[in-house]
Amino acid sequence: MTPDARLARLSLNQRTTQRWSVAEAVDGCVRAGIPAIGLWREPVAEIGVPAAARLVANAGLRVSSLCRGGFLTAADDAGRVEALADNRRAIDEAAALDAACLVLVVGGLPPGSRDLAGARQRVADALAELAPYARERGVRLALEPLHPMYCADRAVLSTLGQALDLAETFPAEQVGVVVDTFHVWWDPDVWRQIARAGARIASFQVCDFLTPLPADVLLGRGMMGDGHIDFPPLRHAVEAAGYTGDIEVEIFNAEVWATDPDRVLATMIARYVERVLTD
């Protein structure tokens, strides 16, 4: 089959088809003509990192990202030590999988804490410990600012500007940022921050923002075209900033997860072409 040139930069984030194992997702990408995959650590662990690395290499897929490290806001020593150890393991896995980056979701406020400034400082401190470890292994860390509605419980990193303030204390090839349309589309400052990000952009993820948000707001990520986001201007901005990497589709959505994954891929490809690539 001649590869479809329009899909040359498309990547399936594995959570979009979360009932698929790594092997199934790799096969699904090959069947659908998708040249890259964003892996998650949990399904990778089910078969082991070496087996997962062989599967993607044999299929000729790029690994656009490994999701994820992070959760670096623990205020107690034991929690902090465990988080650093787990992130070092994640870095090793990203190296073994030859992933373009390791996505970091930095973590929210510890239970009962209201010290947002302290949590943010602990993220910076932990990153300073992890960045050299990642550099030695050739792994690029990618800080992901999450939508502000997750500030309390998932990520105290809430805007692209804030992520860049943190990333810029390290070399660009060592610490980059994720631009995820769901998380940044509302930000009046996003255009300026994407331009500022430039070579810091380590990952570009797309999915739509749905309303009303579902009861579990983590699952408000929709198929492109089903929500409120105008994708082409964001894609253009990311490209104008110099990003030429993969465009990863990452959807957490109960309805998508209930659908046959091959059909999800077919819809995803159609929507990617219509809604992301076409102005």
Added chain:
Amino acid sequence: MTPDARLARLSLNQRTTQRWSVAEAVDGCVRAGIPAIGLWREPVAEIGVPAAARLVANAGLRVSSLCRGGFLTAADDAGRVEALADNRRAIDEAAALDAACLVLVVGGLPPGSRDLAGARQRVADALAELAPYARERGVRLALEPLHPMYCADRAVLSTLGQALDLAETFPAEQVGVVVDTFHVWWDPDVWRQIARAGARIASFQVCDFLTPLPADVLLGRGMMGDGHIDFPPLRHAVEAAGYTGDIEVEIFNAEVWATDPDRVLATMIARYVERVLTD
């Protein structure tokens, strides 16, 4: 009863006790020693503006705000004309009630639209039409940036910085901003923007940010102390910026609404003293 000096700046936003009529809320404030009230147009309309104005004046209460005008993003002429007319009525009501400001929730994307920049421009255009009308009637408009999770469906104004960019095109006494802890607490830039706001701060509203967010995310506003927000630093920042006005408690929460309103007021007073006033 000697008034409690600690409550000198406390205001009950009427939605916190939404089952109460204006008369009941006014009586409740008097019983509880709360010197100010934030009114909503719908309950005011039930008895008429002159009657509501008499009730609050006779009780000796200040009207810290009238909620609300706005919803200025309609893309069609008819919708635009109707919104402007409704906002002029709201301005007239705020003048008759001697409200310290008219809160504007600017509106989300029109149904099916993904043109966020266009919606934001229409807000600016509408404000240019309304500001002179408000000035003539001695009413101060207060732009309320809403949490980014409401960008699509309620307010394309998502940060204090963005609200100030818009407000600053008008004199400060004519167009101010609302600082609502629920909407801004996550913002890494909030300290700089509160300082920048200075005399633009027309209203300071407090309530907590709860997780998990309820199925209707509009109702994720909690009693101070029940969520993730550290209030004193925000109060200090607002005061350092020069704000000496009322501190309004505005809670949308199914559980609070199901509770006897006099008990809600007692809890609100205790939490205000413990969580907002006490460092």
